[in-house]
Amino acid sequence: MAPQTARTRSHFQLDTPHLWREQAWLAGHWTGARETLAVTDPATGETIGHIPSLGEAAVVTAIDAAAAALPAWAALTPDERADRLLAWYAGMRQHREDLARIMTLEEGKPLAEARGEIDYAASFVRWFAEEGRRAYGETIPSHLPGRHLHTLRQPIGVTAAITPWNFPSAMVTRKAAAALAAGCPMLVRPASETPYSALALARLAEQAGIPGGIFQVITGDGRSIASALMRDTRVRALSFTGSTEVGKALIRQSADTVKRLTLELGGNAPFIVFDDVDLDAAVDGALAAKFQTSGEDCLAANRILVQRPLYAAFLERFAARTAALRVGHGLEPDTDIGPLIDARAVAKADQHVSDARERGARVLTGGKPLGGNFYAPTVVADVTPDMALFREETFSPVAAVLAFDDEAEAVRLANDTEYGLVAYCYTADLGRATRLGDALDYGMVAINCAKLTGPPIPFGGVKQSGQGREGSRHGLDEYSELKYICLGLPG
C-alpha cells in the first residue's frame, strides 16, 4: 500500500511527502493490515488518513525483532549509539516544518506550538545522545576484607512505550531517546488520535540508520497491544504517559511479569499568586501556564489561587486577556487556541463549567462550546473545593480561579488533591518562595515562571501523578539495571 496519496500530498502540503506514513514500522518493514483506524483532523472532523489496526501477533513480531536486535545495539559503544541518535536529531531539525504541520493536522495545536514541540522533542534526542556516554557505575569502599566492590549500569532489555495524543512527538522521544541511549530497543504504541507524528519519527529513525528492531512504531488498539506487551517476559520496562486511570490499570497488569513501569500521569496544577507580585507578570504566567495546547497539557494550571487583596484586579486583567485569545484551526497563522481533541473533551469542559455555575461560581468570559471541537477560552471565578473544576483535571481552556487569605491556606488548598505533578507560585518574598518549594507536595515546582521543562530537568510527579523520572541524567536510569560486582582478590 502506498503510504501517501496524491490527495494527501496536495492537501497537507508537506515538503517531504514520504514523512506521511500510513503503515506501522514493524521489525524493519512498513507494515499494513486489513483492518484500519481512521484518523481525523480535530478542527474540521475530516478524515485525514487511516492507520493499520495491528493486534497481538504484530506485538509478538515486534518483540521478536527487538530481542534479536538487542545484543548488537547494547554492544555498540555509547559514541556509536550517539552517532545514530544525532543523525535522527538532524533529521528532525531538517524536517521541522513538516513534522510540525503533521502534528497540527492530527492534534489541532497551533502551528507555532507544534514547532515548539518539535524543537522540544528533538532536544531529548540530542540530550540522551550525549548523556548515554555518562551511564557511570561506582566503586564502593569495601566492608569485606580482600574484595573490590563496584557497580555498573546495563541495558534493562526490550522496552516499550504507550504515548498520549496531546504531545505526539515529545512524549515519544523523551522515552525512546533515553532507552536507545541506554542500549535498549523500544517499541512505541502512539495514541490512535495522533499516530502520524510517531510514524514520521520512525521514518526519520530509519533514515538515520537506527536498526528496524531498535525503534518500532506499532499502531492499533491500546488495550490489546498493552496486554500483549504485559504478558511477554522479554519486555522488561514500559513507560506510559496518559491518564491516572489507565496508569493504574497498567500497574495491575504488570504484576505478573514484574515489569519496571515509568508512569507520567494526570495533574491538577495549582498556580498561586501572592499579593506582593507584579500583576502583569503573574497574568502573563497564568495565561502561559493555562492555555498552552488549548489547556490539554498535564502541566496546565488547573486551579489559579490568588491572594485576596489582588483577586479582583487579577480577575479583571486575566479575563480581558483570555477573552482576546483567538480560536481557530491550528494552521491559521493568528490562532492562539485550537480545537479540543474530540467531542468528549468538549462535553467534559462544558460539564465542568455547568457544575461550577450551579454551585455558585461566576463565569467571567467564555463558558460555551463554539461548535465542532472548539470551546471558548473561559475564566470561572469563585471556584470552591467541592466543584469538579477544582477536583478534576479539566484538560480544556477553562481556567478556574479562587481566592485565599494567607500562605498556610494557599498550601492547604494547593495540596488538597491526589495529584502531584507540578505547582506554580508567584511571590516577591524569597523566604516564602523557599518555604513553598519545601511545602508543595509536587514533583516539580516553578517559582515566578511558567516555563520549566527541557531535557536537563527530571520530569515527573508524586502521589497519583506517577512514578519515575524522564529527561535529565535520571532519565537513563529508567532503562538500565544497576548491577553490583563483588570481586574477591586471590590471596
Ligand SMILES: NC(=O)c1ccc[n+]([C@@H]2O[C@H](COP(=O)([O-])OP(=O)(O)OC[C@H]3O[C@@H](n4cnc5c(N)ncnc54)[C@H](O)[C@@H]3O)[C@@H](O)[C@H]2O)c1
Ligand atoms: N505526566 C505527564 O507527563 C503527562 C503528559 C501528557 C499527558 N498526560 C496525561 O494524559 C491524560 C490525557 O491523555 P489521554 O487522554 O491520551 O490519556 P489516556 O490514558 O486515555 O491515553 C493515553 C494512552 O494510553 C492508551 N490507552 C487508553 N486506554 C488504554 C488501556 N486500557 N491500556 C493501554 N493503553 C491504553 C491511549 O490510546 C493513549 O495512547 C491526562 O490525564 C494528562 O495529564 C500526562
Ligand SMILES: N[C@@H](CC=O)C(=O)O
Ligand atoms: N507539557 C508536558 C507534557 C504533558 O502533557 C511536557 O512539557 O513534557
